[in-house]
Amino acid sequence: MNKSGEVSASVIKRLPRYYRFLGELIRQKVERISSRELAALMKLTASQIRQDLNCFGGFGQQGYGYNVMDLHEQIGKILGVDRRFGTILIGAGNLGRAIASHINFEARGCELIGIFDSDREVAGKVVAQTTVRHTDELEFFCRTFKPEVAVLCIPKATTQAVAELLVSMGIKAFWNFSHYDLSIDYEDIVVENVHLGDSLLTLTYGVTHLLHGDDEEKKEDN
Amino acid sequence: MNKSGEVSASVIKRLPRYYRFLGELIRQKVERISSRELAALMKLTASQIRQDLNCFGGFGQQGYGYNVMDLHEQIGKILGVDRRFGTILIGAGNLGRAIASHINFEARGCELIGIFDSDREVAGKVVAQTTVRHTDELEFFCRTFKPEVAVLCIPKATTQAVAELLVSMGIKAFWNFSHYDLSIDYEDIVVENVHLGDSLLTLTYGVTHLLHGDDEEKKEDN
DNA sequence: TAGATTGTTAATCGATTAACAATC
DNA sequence: TAGATTGTTAATCGATTAACAATC
Numbered sequence: 479m480n481k482s483g484e485v486s487a488s489v490i491k492r493l494p495r496y497y498r499f500l501g502e503l504i505r506q507k508v509e510r511i512s513s514r515e516l517a518a519l520m521k522l523t524a525s526q527i528r529q530d531l532n533c534f535g536g537f538g539q540q541g542y543g544y545n546v547m548d549l550h551e552q553i554g555k556i557l558g559v560d561r562r563f564g565t566i567l568i569g570a571g572n573l574g575r576a577i578a579s580h581i582n583f584e585a586r587g588c589e590l591i592g593i594f595d596s597d598r599e600v601a602g603k604v605v606a607q608t609t610v611r612h613t614d615e616l617e618f619f620c621r622t623f624k625p626e627v628a629v630l631c632i633p634k635a636t637t638q639a640v641a642e643l644l645v646s647m648g649i650k651a652f653w654n655f656s657h658y659d660l661s662i663d664y665e666d667i668v669v670e671n672v673h674l675g676d677s678l679l680t681l682t683y684g685v686t687h688l689l690h691g692d693d694e695e696k697k698e699d700n
Numbered sequence: 701m702n703k704s705g706e707v708s709a710s711v712i713k714r715l716p717r718y719y720r721f722l723g724e725l726i727r728q729k730v731e732r733i734s735s736r737e738l739a740a741l742m743k744l745t746a747s748q749i750r751q752d753l754n755c756f757g758g759f760g761q762q763g764y765g766y767n768v769m770d771l772h773e774q775i776g777k778i779l780g781v782d783r784r785f786g787t788i789l790i791g792a793g794n795l796g797r798a799i800a801s802h803i804n805f806e807a808r809g810c811e812l813i814g815i816f817d818s819d820r821e822v823a824g825k826v827v828a829q830t831t832v833r834h835t836d837e838l839e840f841f842c843r844t845f846k847p848e849v850a851v852l853c854i855p856k857a858t859t860q861a862v863a864e865l866l867v868s869m870g871i872k873a874f875w876n877f878s879h880y881d882l883s884i885d886y887e888d889i890v891v892e893n894v895h896l897g898d899s900l901l902t903l904t905y906g907v908t909h910l911l912h913g914d915d916e917e918k919k920e921d922n
Numbered sequence: 923t924a925g926a927t928t929g930t931t932a933a934t935c936g937a938t939t940a941a942c943a944a945t946c
Numbered sequence: 947t948a949g950a951t952t953g954t955t956a957a958t959c960g961a962t963t964a965a966c967a968a969t970c
Contacts, residue, residue: 488937490905494898495881512951521883524951525939532953540952541946557901558908576798581896587904627907651907653900659717661743668906670899674803676716677894678875679779682809683712684890685849685873686780710961734927746927747963754929762928763970 485533492530493557495520500550512543561587563651564625568640570595570603570610573655574631578606588627592619620647627651634658707755714752715779717742722772734765783809785873786847790862792817792825792832795877796853800828810849814841842869849873856880 499520503511513524520527531537531544537552538544554560565588567578574593583590593610595601601612611619619625628649630637637658644652651668654660660669721742725733735746742749753759753766759774760766776782787810789800796815805812815832817823823834833841841847850871852859859880866874873890876882882891 486937491902493905494895494901497901498879498881498895498898514951520881523939525941526937528951528953529938536953538952539946540944541950543951556905558904559901561904561908563904563907571802572798573802576794577896580793580795581900583900586897586900587908588900627903650910651903653903657720659720659742666910668903668910670903670906672896672899673716673720674799674894675808676720677892678803678805678808678810679716679719679781680713681849681873681875681890681892682780682783682785683715683778684892685785686783686809688872688888688890708961736927745963747965748961750927750929751962758929760928761970762968763926765927 489530489533493553496527496530497550497553497557497559500546500553503546504550508546510543511546513538515543558587559585563588563627564623565590565627565629566592566594566616566619566625567629567631568594568613568616568644569631569633569656570597570600570605571631574629575605577629577631577655578608591623591625594619616643617647620644620649624648627653629653629655630660631655711752711755715775718749718752719772719775719779719781722768722775725768726772730768732765733768735760738766780809781807785810785849786845787812787849787851788814788816788838788841788847789851789853790816790835790838790866791853791855791878792819792822792827793853796851797827799851799853799877800830813845813847816841838865839869842866842871846870849875851875851877852882853877 499516513527516522517524517527528538531549534552534556537549562584565583567574567590570578570593574595578590578593590606590608593605593608594613594616595610596613598612601610603610626649628641628644628651630640630652632640634657637654637656637660641652641654641660641662645662645664645667650666652660652662652670654669654671655674657673657675660671662669721738735749738744739746739749750760753771756774756778759771784806787805789796789812792800792815796817800812800815812828812830815827815830816835816838817832818835820834823832825832848871850863850866850873852862852874854862856879859876859878859882863874863876863882863884867884867886867889872888874882874884874892876891876893877896879895879897882893884891
């Protein structure tokens with residue numbers, strides 16, 4: 479945590495991983511854990527864990543460590559998993575359909591209430607228990623149901639325009655899978671870009687240099 | 701770049717994005733660009749761009765800037781897009797099928813030569829011009845075709861075991877979409893974990909705190 | 923040559939790690 | 947109480963930014 483109450487992006491990015499590991503520990507019936515033990519498990523330092531958690535408050539107890547269930551719940555609250563942000567998905571192609579059916583939105587504070595596609599062939603089909611609507615209905619839908627989060631699985635070329643329309647309809651956050659770096663000029667819009675292609679290229683870099691004996695390499699991401 | 705020839709992970713993670721923006725500039729027929737102009741476009745500092753590029757060599761020319769085509773090609777070579785790493789994908793569920801058809805592997809130095817699934821109902825079906833094989837054939841396939849990269853789109857529970865088998869069959873790198881943090885004990889294995897759930901949670905954090913007037917918020921990733 | 927912009931060194935900033943007093 | 951482990955401050959490390967001499 480810096481001078482004011484701001485939590486740095488590095489810390490925030492680690493929170494979901496803590497949440498995930500704590501969930502797993504609950505499943506394994508672990509009741510308490512020390513920062514040292516958790517660090518060993520997650521391949522971090524105990525120091526970092528304590529620093530990270532103390533950005534949000536003192537969740538532990540000296541001499542004991544952390545109660546797993548309690549810490550899991552606290553981090554969940556910080557992340558907002560108890561929310562129900564109305565969420566729409568635009569673009570029901572291969573990727574869009576996979577995201578819609580593969581991701582547990584509810585477990586992450588979002589509720590998928592609408593799927594849209596500009597292709598009239600696709601509209602009407604059912605994906606993840608939801609009937610795909612044509613994008614013609616988008617504005618009416620937004621006015622009626624006021625979704626706050628939009629998942630973009632549309633081509634690069636249309637992304638900027640669609641995003642601007644959605645912002646004007648009240649969308650507050652984008653989970654952007656399009657190949658485009660969404661940088662809205664509006665303030666107070668949250669953007670999370672997922673560049674799968676970039677991720678694969680990072681891997682390619684790794685293999686390329688591994689096989690070429692730049693003997694430093696030993697990658698492990700999170 | 702640190703003392704020895706090692707390039708830091710932060711720099712490597714930015715390379716694909718440079719590559720992407722330069723590709724776009726080529727499409728727009730831009731011939732040359734200065735670090736200052738590129739920085740404005742990518743929302744970075746000119747200093748950072750010059751530092752990053754100079755980890756790999758002097759690609760620019762004083763008083764002129766960088767030749768876009770040339771720089772694009774150089775970064776491509778560094779990433780390894782001119783390679784043809786034999787690549788297999790395990791798990792032809794929703795996500796696996798979407799990845800197989802949505803990602804341009806060839807443009808990123810990988811060639812998708814096999815898709816596998818443990819479900820006999822799925823095996824035999826065609827995904828991305830490739831017939832899905834049953835995992836029974838996996839070992840024989842690896843011995844025969846010697847793939848180096850594996851894309852894992854399988855459930856959490858099976859990931860560790862599958863990964864270990866694949867390492868023993870000579871796989872050098874994993875693009876891991878399973879919910880599991882793959883940390884192979886073997887050295888010289890490259891892992892790129894894609895945690896879509898974590899990414900969505902980061903977004904949820906953003907919306908949660910945006911709407912709650914932690915007025916600092918103004919997120920824009922990578 | 924003069925102007926522009928790089929490559930590179932030095933300064934700053936932030937994030938991670940170490941240390942330890944507080945306390946359960 | 948004694949032992950363990952946190953919360954937090956201080957030290958270190960690395961990454962980003964600024965500055966500027968080199969050079970096209």
